[in-house]
Amino acid sequence: MINLSALDLSRLQFAFTVSFHIIFPAMSIGLASFIAVLEAAWLKTGKLHYKELCLFWSKVFAIGFGMGVVSGVVMAYQFGTNWAGFAKFAGPITGPLLTYEVMTAFFLEAGFLGIMLFGWDRVGRRAHFGATLLVAIGTLISTFWILASNSWMQTPQGFAVENGHVVPLDWFKIVFNPSFPYRLAHMAIAAFIVGALLVSAAGAWHLLRGRRDPAVKTMFSMALWLLLVLAPVQALVGDQHGLNTRKYQPAKIAAIEGLWETEHGGTALNLIGFPDMQAEETRYAIQIPHLGSLILTHSWDGEIRGLKEFPKEDRPDSSVIFWTFRLMAGLGMLMILLAVIGLILRRGGRLYESRLFQYCMLAMGPAGFITLLAGWVTTEMGRQPWVVYGVLRTAQAVSPVTQQDVSVSLMIFVIVYFLVFCTGIYYILKLLRIGPPYDDAAPRPTPGADANSSGRRPLAAVE
Numbered sequence: 143m144i145n146l147s148a149l150d151l152s153r154l155q156f157a158f159t160v161s162f163h164i165i166f167p168a169m170s171i172g173l174a175s176f177i178a179v180l181e182a183a184w185l186k187t188g189k190l191h192y193k194e195l196c197l198f199w200s201k202v203f204a205i206g207f208g209m210g211v212v213s214g215v216v217m218a219y220q221f222g223t224n225w226a227g228f229a230k231f232a233g234p235i236t237g238p239l240l241t242y243e244v245m246t247a248f249f250l251e252a253g254f255l256g257i258m259l260f261g262w263d264r265v266g267r268r269a270h271f272g273a274t275l276l277v278a279i280g281t282l283i284s285t286f287w288i289l290a291s292n293s294w295m296q297t298p299q300g301f302a303v304e305n306g307h308v309v310p311l312d313w314f315k316i317v318f319n320p321s322f323p324y325r326l327a328h329m330a331i332a333a334f335i336v337g338a339l340l341v342s343a344a345g346a347w348h349l350l351r352g353r354r355d356p357a358v359k360t361m362f363s364m365a366l367w368l369l370l371v372l373a374p375v376q377a378l379v380g381d382q383h384g385l386n387t388r389k390y391q392p393a394k395i396a397a398i399e400g401l402w403e404t405e406h407g408g409t410a411l412n413l414i415g416f417p418d419m420q421a422e423e424t425r426y427a428i429q430i431p432h433l434g435s436l437i438l439t440h441s442w443d444g445e446i447r448g449l450k451e452f453p454k455e456d457r458p459d460s461s462v463i464f465w466t467f468r469l470m471a472g473l474g475m476l477m478i479l480l481a482v483i484g485l486i487l488r489r490g491g492r493l494y495e496s497r498l499f500q501y502c503m504l505a506m507g508p509a510g511f512i513t514l515l516a517g518w519v520t521t522e523m524g525r526q527p528w529v530v531y532g533v534l535r536t537a538q539a540v541s542p543v544t545q546q547d548v549s550v551s552l553m554i555f556v557i558v559y560f561l562v563f564c565t566g567i568y569y570i571l572k573l574l575r576i577g578p579p580y581d582d583a584a585p586r587p588t589p590g591a592d593a594n595s596s597g598r599r600p601l602a603a604v605e
Contacts, residue, residue: 146545147545148540148543148544148545148547148548149536149537149540151545151548151549151552152224152225152540152541152543152548153536154552155220155224155548155551155552155555156217156220156224156225157519157522158552158555158556158559159213159216159217159220159555159559160217160518161515161518162213162559162563163210163213163214163216163217164514164515164518165336165511165514165515166206166207166209166210166213167210167214167281167284167285167333168332168333168336168337168510168511168514169202169203169206169333169336169337169340169511170203170206170207170210170281171281171282171284171285171330171333171334171336171337172333172334172335172336172337172338172340173199173202173203173206173337173340173341174203174274174277174278174280174281175278175281175282175334175337176199176337176338176341176364177196177199177200177203177258177274177278178271178274178275178277178278179364180192180193180195180196180199181193181196181270181271181274182271184196185267185268185271189356191355191356191357191360191578192360194357194578194579195357195360195361195578196274197262197578198357198573198577198578198579199341199361200258200259201573202570202573202574204255204259205566205569205570205573206570207251207255208566209563209566212562213559213563216555218240222541223541223543223551224540224541224543224548225529225539225540225541226540226541226542227534227538227539227540227541228529228530228534228539230306230307231306231307231308231530231534231538231539232295232307232308232529232530232534233307234307234308234309234310235291235294235301235308235310235316236291236294236295238310239287239290239291239294239316239317240287240288240291242287243283243284243287243288243291246283246287247280247281247283247284247286247287248280248284250276250277250279250280250283251277251280251281251284253276254273254274254276254277254280255277257269257270257273258270258273258274258277261273282330285326285329285330285333286326289322289325289326289329290316290317290318290319290322290326292325293319293321293322293325293326294316294317294319294322294530295525295529295530295531296319296321296325296390296391296521296525296531297319297320297321297322297390297391297531298319298530298531298532298533299312299315299316299319299320300312300313300314300315300316300319301316303533308530308533320386320389320390321383321386321387321390324379324382324383324386325383325521327379328376328379328380328383328517331372331375331376331379332376332510332513332514332517333514334368334372335368335369335372335373335376335477335510335513336510336511336514337365337368337510338365338366338368338369338372338510339365339369339477339503339506339507339509339510340507340510340574341361341362341364341365342361342362342365342366342369342503342506342507343503343504343505343506343507343574344361344507344574344577345358345359345361345362345363345365345503346362346500346501346503346504346507347504347574347575347577348577349362349494349500350497350500350501350504353577353580354494355580357577357578357579357580358577358578359494361578362493362494362503363488363493366481366484366485366488366493366503369477369480369481369484370481370482370484370485373474373477373478373481374478374481376474377474377475377478380471380474381437384437384438385438385439385440387524388438388439388446390531391524391525391531392446392447392452393447393449393452393456393457393458394458394463394524394525395438395446395447396446396447396448396449396451396452396460397417397449397457397458397459397460397463397464397524398460398463398464398467398520398524399411399412399434399438399446399464400412400415400417400424400427400460400464401424401434401446401448401449402422402423402424402448402449402450403448403450404445404446404447404448404450404451405434405445405446405448406445407443408431408432408435408442408443408444409432409434409435409438409439409444409445409446410429410430410431410432410433410434411429411430411433411434411437412424412427412428412429412434412464413427413428413429413430414426414427414428414468415427415428415464416461417460417461417464418461419457419459419460419461422449422450424460424464434446455527456527458523458524458525458526458527459523459526462519462523463519463520463523463524466516466517466519466520466523467516467520469512469513469516470513470516470517470520473509473512473513473516474513476506476509477506477509477513480499480502480503480506483499484499484503487499
């Protein structure tokens with residue numbers, strides 16, 4: 143039986159709560175901007191289906207926003223209950239950064255959310271659009287401050303350590319630390335991709351059920367255009383992020399690649415394999431010579447430090463992040479492929495009729511969340527055993543709690559989270575299944591009829 147320490151259980155509890163939390167803000171960021179674009183299109187064209195899509199996706203956004211707020215509050219409490227060492231040491235920096243997020247972003251979102259959701263018939267069109275736009279901007283500002291705090295923990299600078307805690311010396315260096323620009327861009331794009339995949343999956347579901355009205359076609363089409371643009375851009379941003387990580391966190395890169403020895407004259411890429419932390423080797427590895435150097439150094443013979451060059455106590459767990467990174471990268475490549483296929487189908491006039499492609503996009507609905515979680519696991523576990531990289535170890539950050547205390551709280555969290563948040567997720571899925579209202583001028587599919595019959599046979603859509 144696995145015997146976990148209070149430190150291990152505290153890490154597991156925080157990982158559990160943050161995994162539930164991150165999916166809701168990511169969804170909110172992507173949907174808020176999507177709703178703002180839809181409302182702008184409605185104001186410009188006057189087409190009713192844009193407004194109907196605004197109303198529909200605002201409901202989904204509101205649930206996700208509420209879930210994100212609730213789960214975020216729980217995470218904040220854990221800094222005191224489980225990570226008092228971290229709060230005491232890094233509080234002078236992380237505390238103000240999170241306060242800035244509340245004052246500049248959360249107040250902005252919460253202040254205008256009511257107008258966005260309930261002000262359609264109470265304020266003018268432009269005033270309502272302004273509220274929607276400010277909510278979307280607020281989600282991006284929130285991303286800015288949260289990523290500034292987390293990035294400082296990855297690549298800390300602009301501080302001194304006095305009397306057992308950090309003292310900020312240069313806030314510009316603290317906020318704009320070396321990894322911040324890459325991680326901010328990577329996270330923001332990831333949130334938009336999460337939203338695009340969710341919207342495209344909902345559109346694919348209704349297309350498969352025979353709907354061909356403008357609302358369904360519009361959301362499916364817009365999501366695929368966004369995916370076509372952002373998925374390749376995300377790959378480029380990820381490449382630059384990898385170069386930055388190699389410079390400032392070389393042990394993380396070695397663990398991600400399952401690389402134990404420093405290979406001179408060119409580093410091979412381990413496509414697959416099974417890193418063994420005890421034996422200090424990657425078993426059954428399938429390698430491509432020099433590809434590791436090409437990807438991580440942009441040169442044929444670039445040198446990458448192996449894990450054996452780092453003390454054992456400073457090595458991340460390669461057996462986990464080796465695979466989470468490949469899951470993230472593999473799904474990212476699949477997104478690019480499907481976006482290109484969507485473009486080909488669009489040019490051939492078959493985008494709304496290819497059932498195989500629609501099934502693929504429906505299956506890809508959860509892929510954005512899976513990729514997001516895999517990326518965060520890679521980032522956070524790759525930072526271990528440091529909570530503030532190179533400055534404060536995770537073992538020094540934990541609160542003086544017992545194994546029993548954390549076990550009980552973890553069990554309570556698991557039960558409550560599954561009851562509360564799974565209910566919220568169920569309600570979101572129920573809304574997505576119902577979909578936006580039908581356009582009265584568009585034909586409706588007949589229950590049990592051929593899903594692609596609408597528009598092909600004159601009486602196929604008659605109720």
